[in-house]
Amino acid sequence: MSSQPNQTFNNLLIGSDCISIHSHPIKNKILCAEKDFEPGDIIFQEIAVTAIKLSNANNNDIHHSESTIFSAIIESLPIVPLARNLIYAAIHLTSLHSSKLDLIKCQHGNPLDKYLYFAPEGQAIAALTHYYFEIKKELSISDLFSCSTILDLLAIWMTNYSTAGSQYHAIYYYWSRMNHDCKPNTHHGTTGFTTVDNQTMPIRTVRAIQKIHKGDELTISYLVGETNFQSTQMRKDYLSLHYQFTCSCSRCSTENEIISDALIYQYKTLEYQIHNNYQQISLNDLLTFKSKLSLNNWLYYSISQLICTVAADSSVDFDNNHYRTAVIECALQCVKHLRNIYLQSPDAPTNEYYSIFLADKYEQLADFLPPSDSQKISSYKEAIKIRKICQGKSKKIDNLNEEISQVKKTASAN
Numbered sequence: 001m002s003s004q005p006n007q008t009f010n011n012l013l014i015g016s017d018c019i020s021i022h023s024h025p026i027k028n029k030i031l032c033a034e035k036d037f038e039p040g041d042i043i044f045q046e047i048a049v050t051a052i053k054l055s056n057a058n059n060n061d062i063h064h065s066e067s068t069i070f071s072a073i074i075e076s077l078p079i080v081p082l083a084r085n086l087i088y089a090a091i092h093l094t095s096l097h098s099s100k101l102d103l104i105k106c107q108h109g110n111p112l113d114k115y116l117y118f119a120p121e122g123q124a125i126a127a128l129t130h131y132y133f134e135i136k137k138e139l140s141i142s143d144l145f146s147c148s149t150i151l152d153l154l155a156i157w158m159t160n161y162s163t164a165g166s167q168y169h170a171i172y173y174y175w176s177r178m179n180h181d182c183k184p185n186t187h188h189g190t191t192g193f194t195t196v197d198n199q200t201m202p203i204r205t206v207r208a209i210q211k212i213h214k215g216d217e218l219t220i221s222y223l224v225g226e227t228n229f230q231s232t233q234m235r236k237d238y239l240s241l242h243y244q245f246t247c248s249c250s251r252c253s254t255e256n257e258i259i260s261d262a263l264i265y266q267y268k269t270l271e272y273q274i275h276n277n278y279q280q281i282s283l284n285d286l287l288t289f290k291s292k293l294s295l296n297n298w299l300y301y302s303i304s305q306l307i308c309t310v311a312a313d314s315s316v317d318f319d320n321n322h323y324r325t326a327v328i329e330c331a332l333q334c335v336k337h338l339r340n341i342y343l344q345s346p347d348a349p350t351n352e353y354y355s356i357f358l359a360d361k362y363e364q365l366a367d368f369l370p371p372s373d374s375q376k377i378s379s380y381k382e383a384i385k386i387r388k389i390c391q392g393k394s395k396k397i398d399n400l401n402e403e404i405s406q407v408k409k410t411a412s413a414n
């Protein structure tokens with residue numbers, strides 16, 4: 001099921017001349033950059049083609065939620081959101097206007113067969129198949145939708161959707177064309193919602209996290225949390241199981257596998273040492289390790305957390321002042337690097353999670369810096385700025401302002 005819609009579709013808010021879709025012999029379609037980008041640049045911003053609201057109660061976006069058979073299936077499924085969401089997605093797809101369906105049909109979908117062996121996805125698919133004719137009758141689903149059509153659409157949905165905030169799953173015309181790389185060159189996030197035809201639609205923003213040249217493929221990481229820190233083989237197994245491809249990115253290539261796995265091992269060792277015995281970590285180890293991380297944001301983010309932990313632990317007897325200053329400096333560099341990537345534009349944080357993390361870290365590190373260090377004030381200011389941008393999510397702003405004036409007084413007295 002791969003065709004191109006014949007009408008022009010443009011849900012891009014930013015970047016219509018920055019990206020293009022191309023064919024690829026292995027990956028099917030790929031998204032490419034039409035110009036150069038620096039880390040932190042917005043590449044494109046897009047409104048979803050369609051989205052479903054996931055909460056079971058008061059689900060206005062699912063028109064057919066009163067259906068008895070539909071509710072019965074949902075109730076009979078295991079209490080696993082994924083299984084329920086699949087049924088919601090299937091029913092949602094049959095309620096879409098044909099022009100939207102055409103847009104979705106041109107996306108790539110991996111076969112669903114493999115899911116039949118897994119719970120809960122398999123149970124959802126089996127329940128849908130089993131009850132399909134009753135559902136169809138009860139919901140007056142058009143004859144255009146046979147059970148196999150629905151399963152094809154569901155395959156596309158599962159291969160291409162993304163969560164948007166905590167309540168929505170959505171499909172995007174451009175974003176859903178982005179392939180995986182274990183060392184991706186972009187970062188993405190839901191940066192707002194808008195209303196289209198009385199439906200809530202998420203807005204997705206994609207930013208560069210590496211230098212990108214015109215013609216480069218734009219990639220994201222499909223790995224979640226801890227999978228980023230697994231060995232090459234484990235990452236490959238995960239991607240093959242969930243997305244049905246064998247990863248051949250630079251981090252997974254044969255030449256880099258050993259280096260990549262050694263880095264992960266080093267990271268794990270460092271994490272263990274930091275949580276168990278600070279004194280064993282030499283500053284050199286820390287700095288050398290940090291210098292290797294520049295291209296992987298997940299590691300960068302995690303190492304920032306670890307280094308901040310070292311800097312923050314007041315129980316550590318930092319006899320060696322030089323060590324302490326260097327650890328704080330190292331942590332500040334990490335935090336600044338992350339700030340440049342995730343909050344490049346000073347008035348538009350892309351991701352609340354990172355914003356709060358960064359504001360907290362700036363504040364924490366400022367606490368540790370001596371009053372004579374000019375970075376103390378600038379770090380507090382950075383924390384305040386980020387929190388203010390987050391629309392006053394922090395209650396600490398006033399305290400911080402007071403603290404800054406105190407610090408200024410102390411610094412000028414020195």
Ligand SMILES: C[S@@+](CC[C@H](N)C(=O)[O-])C[C@H]1O[C@@H](n2cnc3c(N)ncnc32)[C@H](O)[C@@H]1O
Nearest residue numbers: 027028029108159160176177178179180243245
């Ligand atoms: C969200 S879609 C990405 C766009 C897709 N290539 C297309 O043609 O529509 C995800 C699917 O693309 C393919 N894919 C993604 N990353 C890949 C990679 N690094 N190598 C090979 N195939 C990949 C897999 O089939 C995966 O299930």
